[in-house]
Amino acid sequence: xxDPKSPIAWRFAQMxxxxxSAKAQGLYLYQQEAEKIDGMHVTIxxxxxxxxxxxxxxDLLGHPKIDAAAIEAVERYSSGTHGVRILAGTIPLHTELExxxxxxxxxxxxxxxxxxxxxxxxxxxxxxxxNDVVISDKLNHASIVDGCLMSRAKFVRVAHNDMASLEKALxxxxxxxxxxxxxxxxxxxxxxILNLPDVVGLCNKYEALLMIDxxxxxxxxxxxxxxxxxxxxxxxxxxxxxxxxxKTIPSVGGYVSGSEELITYLKHASRAFIFSxxxxxxxAAAAKAAFEVILEEPERVKRLQRNxxxxxxxxxxxxxxxxxxxxxxxxxxxGDDERAWLMAKLSQERDIFVLPVVSPAxxxxxxxxxxxxxxxxxxxxxxxxxxxxxxxxxxVGVL
Numbered sequence: 001x002x003d004p005k006s007p008i009a010w011r012f013a014q015m016x017x018x019x020x021s022a023k024a025q026g027l028y029l030y031q032q033e034a035e036k037i038d039g040m041h042v043t044i045x046x047x048x049x050x051x052x053x054x055x056x057x058x059d060l061l062g063h064p065k066i067d068a069a070a071i072e073a074v075e076r077y078s079s080g081t082h083g084v085r086i087l088a089g090t091i092p093l094h095t096e097l098e099x100x101x102x103x104x105x106x107x108x109x110x111x112x113x114x115x116x117x118x119x120x121x122x123x124x125x126x127x128x129x130x131n132d133v134v135i136s137d138k139l140n141h142a143s144i145v146d147g148c149l150m151s152r153a154k155f156v157r158v159a160h161n162d163m164a165s166l167e168k169a170l171x172x173x174x175x176x177x178x179x180x181x182x183x184x185x186x187x188x189x190x191x192x193i194l195n196l197p198d199v200v201g202l203c204n205k206y207e208a209l210l211m212i213d214x215x216x217x218x219x220x221x222x223x224x225x226x227x228x229x230x231x232x233x234x235x236x237x238x239x240x241x242x243x244x245x246x247k248t249i250p251s252v253g254g255y256v257s258g259s260e261e262l263i264t265y266l267k268h269a270s271r272a273f274i275f276s277x278x279x280x281x282x283x284a285a286a287a288k289a290a291f292e293v294i295l296e297e298p299e300r301v302k303r304l305q306r307n308x309x310x311x312x313x314x315x316x317x318x319x320x321x322x323x324x325x326x327x328x329x330x331x332x333x334x335g336d337d338e339r340a341w342l343m344a345k346l347s348q349e350r351d352i353f354v355l356p357v358v359s360p361a362x363x364x365x366x367x368x369x370x371x372x373x374x375x376x377x378x379x380x381x382x383x384x385x386x387x388x389x390x391x392x393x394x395x396v397g398v399l
Contacts, residue, residue: 027341029348029355037061040376042353049353052371052385055247057328058219058300059376066250066289073285081278086267089278097279097288101255104226104291105241109263112255112287113272114279116244119254120213121147122272123242124182126265127209128153132178135169135208137161137194139187144213148182160187163198170206179208185217185228189362189370191325193221196228200237211240219248220327225294225301245279248294251287253279304328304375311373311382318390319399331357332369332389339396340367346392352385 002009022028036043039059040051060066073093082088098110113119124147128134132153136144139160148155154177159165166181173179181203183194194212203210214227222230225248229235240262245253256266267273279287294300308328315322321333334340340356347354347369358367369389373382393399 022341027345029341029344040374040381044348044353047351049348049351050377050381050385052352052354052373054372054374054376055216056250056376057216057248057304057372057374058225058294059374060248060290060293060300061250063250063290063293065293066286069285069289070282073281077281079282080280083277084273084275085278086274091278091281091284093281093284093288094278097284098255100288100291101243101257104295105243105257106226106229106235107241107257108260110255110257111263111267111270111273112245112253112279112284113270114253114276115272116215116246116252116254117143118272118276119242119244119256120144120182121150122270123240123256123266124148124180124211125150126270127151127211127240128178128180132180133173134180134182135166136181137183137187139190140182140184141188141213141215144182144184153178153180161192161195163195163202166199167202167206170202170208173206173208179206180211181208182211183213185212185214186220186327186329188216188329189357190323190331191327191329192323193217193231193326194228196232196237197234200234203237209239210237211242212238214241214243215247216327216329218243219294219301220304223301224298245283245287245290249287249290251283251290253283253287300375304373307373307375307377307379307382310379311371311386314383314386315389318386320389320393328373330371330373331366332371332393334367334369334393334396334398335365337364337367339398340369342396343369343389343392343398346395347388350388350392352388354385354389 032044034042042049042051077091098112101110120143128151130152134148134153135156136148138157156169158169185194217227219225241257243255245251323331334343337358340358344356354369354371357370
């Protein structure tokens with residue numbers, strides 16, 4: 001029985017009170033059920049809405065080749081596996097997917113996890129320990145932060161995309177300590193891109209391993225969508241390449257790519273790989289097919305990048321602050337939490353499905369709509385959404 005006076009009970013009460021209040025005002029907009037999904041159109045509460053909260057950056061969800069691969073995998077292997085990968089759970093699809101990702105990312109080897117979150121969490125915890133130092137960008141994803149904490153290494157957070165802060169942290173590591181620098185490639189709340197060339201230079205200078213999370217960069221940046229290395233024309237500087245299979249890739253799970261030596265180590269040291277059930281056959285097959293489609297249909301990457309430029313240019317012309325975003329993740333700054341809630345509610349009432357991000361996920365004065373543009377949006381749909389955002393921003397006093 002939970003003591004009603006305990007700190008745990010107090011935290012429960014605080015969170016429940018906050019969201020009960022939001023629901024009472026009609027401002028709780030999360031966990032709404034999508035009854036039907038058709039490209040960038042979604043039916044929620046019986047209303048057809050234009051989707052601006054999707055991670056399907058290349059509009060691959062529902063692609064016939066990907067769906068057919070998933071169906072074939074179920075017909076051949078059924079709905080699951082016989083356990084964890086290291087024991088009875090590995091099937092040929094897992095090996096084929098890992099080989100496909102290695103070719104896509106230009107690495108010797110790859111391993112696939114059944115969750116994107118635990119990919120970061122478990123990989124970092126396996127790479128560094130008590131006698132090491134792990135250095136993380138202040139705006140890194142929660143899975144990176146939790147992995148750093150779980151590792152029990154000395155955890156140093158550096159100012160966002162600040163090379164002077166990073167160098168100071170690296171220079172302060174005592175001799176003999178292991179060093180790991182870990183960062184997002186594209187930052188999931190602000191939409192800006194890591195200064196990879198300078199980070200690689202500093203890691204080389206101070207002999208630190210470099211791990212990059214490409215959850216929001218694969219399929220998004222680079223001429224063919226291969227990610228941050230292609231974007232900068234800089235290959236060979238990243239030691240550990242991490243990515244998810246649930247954003248541009250319309251499946252679930254995560255992966256790590258790198259040297260054969262690295263992957264062999266992680267497959268026998270990463271607890272989430274050793275003790276988690278294998279990725280289901282349908283998800284492995286869908287992910288493999290999705291990487292193939294990215295290369296087979298390069299026009300999707302070009303269309304996405306065109307749409308990103310149009311969206312960002314149009315929002316700025318309407319007077320919005322979009323921070324330093326240059327990617328499909330576009331923060332439309334509302335200021336305080338209440339204005340962000342209201343802007344999202346009014347946008348949904350005008351059939352634009354977009355969601356607010358408020359404190360503590362972001363600073364309380366930088367609450368925002370996080371609007372995601374995709375290759376599946378037409379220019380006309382983007383223009384319409386921007387007009388709606390401008391209308392509601394004026395109503396709540398943001399513009």
